[in-house]
Amino acid sequence: MSDRTDEASLEATMGNGTLDGAVVAVAGAGGPAGRAALLRLAEAGATVVGSDNDPQRLAEAVDAARSAHGGATVTGETVDLLDPAAARDWAGRIEKDHGRVDGLVHLVGGWRGSASFTATDLADWDLLEKLLVRTVQHTSLAFHEALQRSDRGRYVLISAAGATRPTAGNAAYSAAKAAAEAWTLALADHFRKAGGEQGPTSAAAILVVKALVHDAMRAERPNAKFAGFTDVKDLAEAVAGVWQKPAAEVNGNRLWLTEKP
Template identity: 75%
Template sequence: MTTETYAGGLDGAVIAVAGAGGPAGRAVLQQLARAGSHVIAADADPERLAQAVDAARYDAGGADITGEVVDLLDLDGTREWAGRIEKAHGRVDGLVHLVGGWRGSATFTETDLADWDLLHDLLVRTVQRTTLAFHDGLLRSPGGRYVLISAAGASAPTAGNAAYAAAKAAAEAWTLAMGDSFRKLGGENPTAAATVLVIKALVHDEMRAQRPNAKFAGFTDVRDLADAIADVWHASPQQVNGTRQWLTPRP
């Protein structure tokens, strides 16, 4: 069981990462583990998850990273996952929500409502399940943090991105409501915070290799995203709770 001397920050923190089976997940797992956190990664794809965990563990020098396949559309299953983490480690200090997906169309009227159904599951319902499952545990932590990765399009929807922008906006609103709950329940010395990090899009080394002439203007490198996520634990709850932190110019 994890030591009870944890008082905030990343060293010794117990942090779950949802949607960890991709380039961003690998960067975030590596960053958190190198900072001394106990990292529990989750993804719906067993193969992607295993690859991300193995790569991040290797990159971070055999760090404390474990993986678990979790269906984040199953509220009871997500609550059981949160409970297992808290039982195994004595507490849970963070949930980083990296679950993503995109669908769009050439014009507004060509929008396929099936895209909304998919994005509603990926971008909204997974946020609902993880916030409800981890809320109380994060509130009990000396430094609990919930971090959602959102997109600038939620604040400036374009015609062909109606479903995506609407889903991201809903996820933001849900996360900020969690932050309001933390504020109301935290008393005079709140310790928990819910934060939204806003990007335009992500870029990683494989993308650059595939498109060597692309500028990727306004994109956020996955390593910079990992740094920004780590900074949420270094800030006070009052600085980050219920806020949108912009990692790209506002539209």
Template identity: 75%
Template sequence: MAFGHGFRRGGEESRMNSPITGETPRAGGALEGAVIAVAGAGGPAGQATLLRLAQAGATVVAADADPARLAEGVDAARFAHGGATVVGDTVDLLSLESARAWAEKTEREFGRIDGLVHLVGGWRGSAGFAETDLADWDALHDLLVRTVQHTSLAFHAPLARSGNGRFVLVSAAGASRPTAGNAAYAAAKAAAEAWTLALADAFRKAAEEDAPPPAAATVLVVKALVTDAMRAEKPNARFAGFTDVTELADAVSRLWTTPTQEVNGNRLWLTPKP
């Protein structure tokens, strides 16, 4: 089942390169007809992703807890890609009921949901392990784990109904090799990854015999993200191993035209493995 004219289903007609090294979909239609939700859309990565998905032809439904940042991202995507459908909702993703209401509203208004890109983030750390403040864990658990639980539970069924759905989590290399001062952050990222891979297993088990999964859940792994503003602020910094937010957005957009079975349950690295 294709999304619409110009979209090729991952796992059937599409045989593009991997989401890490493949060519970026050309403007004007690789995701034509797809309806993709973006959680945490107000930050730099979210705004870059809104732009890229709109350029590829998707209908983009953005959410953020900060209405001002959300409006800025939505307006920028609409302005950059005239005619693109980009809408925004202020959603409290710490509430499962709010997350489910957002998913239900999106599917009701647009008839389908083909993706949820989870970009809700945050960081707290300490000078060393012994100095770890468990209040950091409480905060990061909510931001990095609880929001993933809520979006995945809310969007699981609509993504499976899509026939080519994608649940995308952006994680950090530190989840695989945590450092002493990042215990809370790395543990929260690792928990979010485990939850996402459990969703992938649910999609795998829902597949008909000899058929690809009806949807895919995947983890994109970065060391850290960088923007032009960060480079301007620190012109002498190297940002070695960092992923530009535009590169992240490109990788996200390629996931729908990569075969579902190559995406589902995989950790896809956008930085060298530690």
């Protein structure tokens, strides 16, 4: 991140227990970004409940977060977020077990691209619509009531700059990301209206990256510059930082972690 104010804000969130007592769910917790988010949210004091469709990588991510932060409450559950009933059941279990839900961080991802616009395979859209749109629909509909009941509820979507300026070879991916953003902004409008004259107490926000990078990628490509990419650790800091700002300040906003196109 290049903005000095944003850097200072992120540094201020480190290790200060800003999420003490909060309960935060992380969808797509088994990937590199999910692992970083579990670690950072646990460090901030939250009880973290992760989900993933791969039980092995989810268990590894949960174990890593627990090991890094002794005493942290980090659990995981294999959930099929393409099943709306499974998403609702997951949200209900979290609130029943912990008494509240203060956040849902949506990290379910996937990418398909082509060499050119005319080479686009519409089978890519079929896949990405499920991964990037349907899962957002299901988690937002499943969690929005619990988030509204929280005094600091946050729905955080991770999106891509390509949703704003699509490239020819990323038509399906960019269209799916744009649809997910629109859906999240509709949730933000719901929170705005529910808040009335006092303003929203819960928020839906979008963190926008060009692409993500992590240590394994750098090890595989030591000469690559990954220009404009956001490290998953920096993304996790930004996720935690969403709770540092008032709901009205982040609700319905795209928070850019890369240069705007």
